[in-house]
Amino acid sequence: MKPETLAIHGGQSPEPVTGAVMPPVFQTSTYAQKGVAKHTGYEYARTQNPTREKLEAAMASLEGGTDGVSFGSGCAATSAIQHMLDAGDRVVSGDDIYGGTWRLFTKVFARQGVHYDFVDFTRVAPEDAIPEGTKLVWLESPTNPLLKVADIRALSARAKQIGALVVVDNTFATPIFQRPLELGADMVLHSTTKYIGGHSDVVGGTVVTGDPKLAEDLRFIQNSVGAVPGPWDTWLTLRGIKTLAVRMQRHQENARALVDWLLAHDRIARVWYPTHESHPHYAVATSQMSGFGGMVSFELDADLATAERFCESTRLFTLAESLGGVESLIELPAAMTHASVPPEVRAEIGIADGLVRASVGIEHIDDLVEDIDQALARAFG
Ligand SMILES: *Cc1c(COP(=O)(O)O)cnc(C)c1O
Numbered sequence: 500m501k502p503e504t505l506a507i508h509g510g511q512s513p514e515p516v517t518g519a520v521m522p523p524v525f526q527t528s529t530y531a532q533k534g535v536a537k538h539t540g541y542e543y544a545r546t547q548n549p550t551r552e553k554l555e556a557a558m559a560s561l562e563g564g565t566d567g568v569s570f571g572s573g574c575a576a577t578s579a580i581q582h583m584l585d586a587g588d589r590v591v592s593g594d595d596i597y598g599g600t601w602r603l604f605t606k607v608f609a610r611q612g613v614h615y616d617f618v619d620f621t622r623v624a625p626e627d628a629i630p631e632g633t634k635l636v637w638l639e640s641p642t643n644p645l646l647k648v649a650d651i652r653a654l655s656a657r658a659k660q661i662g663a664l665v666v667v668d669n670t671f672a673t674p675i676f677q678r679p680l681e682l683g684a685d686m687v688l689h690s691t692t693k694y695i696g697g698h699s700d701v702v703g704g705t706v707v708t709g710d711p712k713l714a715e716d717l718r719f720i721q722n723s724v725g726a727v728p729g730p731w732d733t734w735l736t737l738r739g740i741k742t743l744a745v746r747m748q749r750h751q752e753n754a755r756a757l758v759d760w761l762l763a764h765d766r767i768a769r770v771w772y773p774t775h776e777s778h779p780h781y782a783v784a785t786s787q788m789s790g791f792g793g794m795v796s797f798e799l800d801a802d803l804a805t806a807e808r809f810c811e812s813t814r815l816f817t818l819a820e821s822l823g824g825v826e827s828l829i830e831l832p833a834a835m836t837h838a839s840v841p842p843e844v845r846a847e848i849g850i851a852d853g854l855v856r857a858s859v860g861i862e863h864i865d866d867l868v869e870d871i872d873q874a875l876a877r878a879f880g
Contacts, residue, residue: 510556566714573690576704586612655683693823750793809878822858
């Protein structure tokens with residue numbers, strides 16, 4: 500089945516007792532047993548919950564895996580994968596990963612003896628980026644905020660050669676546009692808080708794999724560590740998934756139109772959108788992605804104060820962190836999401852003071868363009 504169909508039917512069937520088309524919210528902590536140690540497959544809600552299982556099945560089917568394992572947030576899902584490691588294990592990670600992931604690696608799991616190295620996978624050859632002895636490779640592609648694209652096929656092939664596992668954080672592209680398991684990755688991670696949920700009203704995370712041993716390990720950790728999502732949150736996320744394909748198509752349409760408009764504007768120095776011809780990684784992006792969503796970064800030909808004025812002048816684009824909801828958001832990485840990155844490091848990786856990151860929503864494009872236009876006029880006075 501195609502992604503548009505999977506988003507609605509993947510892993511989903513009517514509830515067996517009543518025929519309810521949407522799964523009920525099983526708001527229970529435990530389940531009655533028919534006799535001593537004779538249960539229905541459901542014992543305790545940290546271990547099994549039917550609403551959560553529906554979400555996990557939907558995510559597995561969208562990513563082309565066999566198992567989805569859901570958690571209370573994207574960071575909890577990231578942690579679950581780190582819990583599969585032992586002290587002394589070596590992880591190679593992209594160098595511009597999500598800030599919360601970087602914090603988990605360097606400030607939590609490094610203290611427990613896991614060793615992390617950070618490389619720019621778009622510049623270093625796979626053999627050099629992933630040395631012998633690596634246990635896990637952590638890829639985020641496209642990255643945030645410059646939307647850099649790593650070659651998932653080549654990096655997965657190298658990892659396989661030396662027996663390392665590959666995880667791809669697919670939060671930005673979503674399975675509508677990129678399916679890392681088909682490109683050779685072992686696990687795919689989502690902050691379902693973003694496009695998967697899609698309405699900025701629920702936090703969650705899911706890991707998908709097609710490997711039975713990894714699935715078993717992830718389930719063991721889900722139950723042992725216990726960072727499970729609540730039944731209402733899994734239900735809301737499932738509700739969001741139903742419209743994932745149409746939302747992503749509209750995000751893409753709007754983003755592409757905005758990119759073309761920005762490229763023609765004389766106050767805009769640069770624009771980044773991975774599947775647009777102007778992006779430096781266009782070739783690899785289009786070899787592994789069938790499209791891209793609403794994330795657009797652009798650099799104003801301006802100093803920080805002007806960029807701040809621009810971000811404070813939009814009316815439809817809400818000034819906020821996060822991304823992936825139906826409403827358009829805008830933020831200034833140098834002063835917001837990436838403020839904790841030292842200025843000289845920001846300059847080195849290309850995060851200029853005038854760099855703006857937009858999460859383009861699904862409003863009408865004319866209104867969005869008009870909003871950006873008037874904010875530019877106000878910022879540049
Ligand atoms: C938001 C995000 C995360 C973390 O997810 P939470 O649900 O906020 O815990 C991880 N990776 C990426 C790319 C994200 O955007």
